[in-house]
Amino acid sequence: MPLRMDATGSSSKIHAGGKRDNSGAVAFDFVIVGATGDLTMRKLLPAFYECFRRGQIEKSTKIIGVARSGLSVEDYRARAHEALKGFVATASYDDATIQDFLGLVEYVSLDMSDKDADWTGLRGQLSTEKDRPRVFYVATAPKLYVPTADAIAHNKLITESSRIVLEKPIGTDQATAAEINDGVGQHFTEEQIFRIDHYLGKQTVQNILALRFANPILERVWNTDSIAHVQITAAETVGVGKRGPYYDSAGALRDMVQNHLLQVLSLVAMEPPTAFSAMDLRDEKLKILRALKPMSDHDIATDTVRAQYGEGHVNGKLIPGYLDDLGAPTSTTETYLAIRAEIRTARWAGVPFYIRTGKQMARKETTVVIQFRPQPWAIFTDNPEPSQLVLRIQPNEGVSLSLASKDPASEQYRLREAVLDVDYVKAFNTRYPDSYEDLLMAAVRGDQVLFIRRDEVEASWRWIEPILHGWEKNVRPLEIYPAGTQGPASSDELLARDGFVWKENT
Template sequence: MPHASAAGAAQPGVPVMPERCDFTVFGGTGNLALGKLLPALYQSDLEGHLPDDTRIIGVSLADLDDDAYRATVHDALLEHVGDLDDDTAERLLGRLHHVRLDIQDGSDWHRLYGVLKDRPHVDATVRVYYLAVAPTLFGPICRGLDEGGMTAAPARVVLEKPIGHDLASARAINAVVGEVFDEAQIFRIDHYLGKESVQNLLVTRFANTLLEPLWNSHWIDHVQITVAETVGVGERVGYYEQAGALRDMVQNHLLQLLCLVAMEPPIEVGREDVRDEKLKVLQALKPMTPAEIDRDTVRGRYGSGLVEGRQVSSYDEEVGLETPSLAPHEGYSTSEVSLTETFVALKVEVQNWRWAGVPFYLRTGKRMDRRSSEIVIVFKEPPHDVFPHRTGVTAPNRLHIQVQPDEGMRLHLTAKEPGPGGYRLKPVSLDLNFASAFSQRSPDAYERLLMDVVKGNPTLFMRRDEVEAAWAWCAPIIEHWAETGLPPKRYAAGSAGPTTAITLIERDGRSWQEDHL
């Protein structure tokens, strides 16, 4: 397989791969780096997408030289990738370096400065700094890079979520990073936006005249967005106890998916146009009053139960809380110490011309009955029934977009069953499974997004005003939950969440769509 960097003349406005790149990962021995970023860079190298002259520099507190770091990364690649191509693995490991750095110790930074400056054509090198560390370290890292003269364009910095835990902290993080890097150099990553099915949503809408004329309140009854996980909080107990599902999932992942569903057509899919349209959706979200929060939001926390045939502990047991008894008829505890939710369901409105009167139902949870991320567009019933004497079962037309684990789309229609004797109607579906429809391997979300950073393409990354608009909308919900002090409803691990989440949608005469690809 040829291994090549960008070739050919650049087209105006089209990001191209640079000739040389230094990819520096702060937190280079952490789970994110070893489990996601370095496997993604291996796959990019295998496909020939990395610039030939690329170095990968892991930065951490670990006392490792280059050879020891390469051995650590090799073990991680075997675990997370599996069978390795020998030539690619050797090439990638040869790109690796490790720098031991205490970020808070100014006397340590010379080690990183020396490595970054130790290469020919240093001024023409694209430097990517991936901050796979706690947000409290974003400021010290950016200031340290700035003091060493390492931040001038074409340098780029990648910020992992969470960008703060509320609006004020998000603004503070954005401000401290913005003091060092221009907004065009800052890439706030949400890996959901790198998934093939999410990007195909844009193509489905804007490259097919079949659907776009129907993509509005005249024809769509409601929209459902679900991100369900079978895992618990695991090793993220400390973080999760301070965050909860709304901060961890709704504020970023689910609202970003909502934006892509609800946005207006951009002038073109590229540069700032998509981000401009997503911002308009966030600004059009109807603010929720305390009464609406009580009525249209559901919080839950998983108890013990069976998940995929395995007995698992409750959230309280994982966090180390004393498991209290449930209050009669209420479904929550009267002696709760923690108010952290592991499940959220919401009914949301987008107040603009296209979506007036169309509810968006969002839900996400851990220790659910399945692992699935999906978007379901439910269309309205026909305005007049021309088959009054039909038999069989009918259902509204639906477009089901599966984000994970099996990426694809399914369009649910109504058809006549073959045979004489009248009209027997039956729901049928047109299926598109990306794995079977396309022969080539579908890149991991991080592969695509990391290469977009290297090329300087910001389309699939969150802009500062997007992040702050999302936090501004979530803030009243977070504050009201804290003021009421009501603990989350309990649900059994391995279930579909609290029964109140079912009530949330069924009181509107609708139901959660559970069909899967």
């Protein structure tokens, strides 16, 4: 029976058909703060159900929802049941297993940011076993992170086996990030703090490490000698929806780049870690974040694009603009951005990294494109296009490599592009788990490989903050792009200046 390293770095046995062995089940207490929210119902509970279904969770486990709503346990389980019906895949849904799982779910009505409230109900749900993992998952507004940690400590609920999980964003700038880190750090050690970024739970993001460091043929060309530029794109076909008020205070730079896309960039660009451990991996990511060239006002004016979607047509249907979705007369919040970044290391000297994200785009995709350099000399009459390695993070998870090949339909020696393509789902014949499944169980086990360290958060903000300030000063004016398009034309010009084009234009 083969062994495979799971996302937490633990080996597990894999049976035929891709099913995991059930021998690694653990028992734990998991407190979800903000348990009636969308994240809990849409992601956390379905993820826990999948882990339970695979035999990773013992039946003595307690998943304790905590919120201010005055619900009974039965009421909350009914809500959870409806959420599981809506968000668990049909192939995974089993009535008997659902009922067993719901038996693990408890509920306590409590404002966990209020240290003087009555905590008797929660205290009574928690095990007194010394070594039993106890996880506090804070799925609330970031302004409540420190009061919640204070209240947990005040009520003496922190054990040696406790951890606290914090959702992004960690602050809105360097100062607020430091306040959160300092405040939570008064009660929890750095080893107990798990800053979650669900992109790191995606199998396709983790596979960047496997592609690079388990395949010497790629790692040996993973540098400025062979690579011309790198594109990182996260495009959505939806608008802000119900997130309008939050999004208007954040924007695409805070919402997507400071966390998700800079993490992807650091995995693409990092040096090989000494070992696959949390410390070594995060040390190397931090070096890349610190090596990002700081953005001056001149750089911001020339190397960034910021825009907001306006009205547009998709399949003949009129799509409202951002201001209509927001219900506001004006806003300078960007829903689209493109940035030309540089990494000041020997490996990446002269290689631009183009970061792009947007809402109401023409197509939904999250990809990393490695554009290789062209053949330095021509021996064929028709020069081949340079090879591209495309990592499809979502959807259609997989990897493709374009190569030049002789055209068999041509009588002359002409070239045409051939693409080697691997669809991960088909290749491995297994269900791809949701990112939260691996992340939740990693937090339970205390494995921080897939989580972000304090200095990473602060290094990211250090690079992002000058761009925010430059945009506030209108160094780069806000543009408008029609919904359903690939963004403003100035985004194409950002690459054209270097002689490149976005992948969809090749």
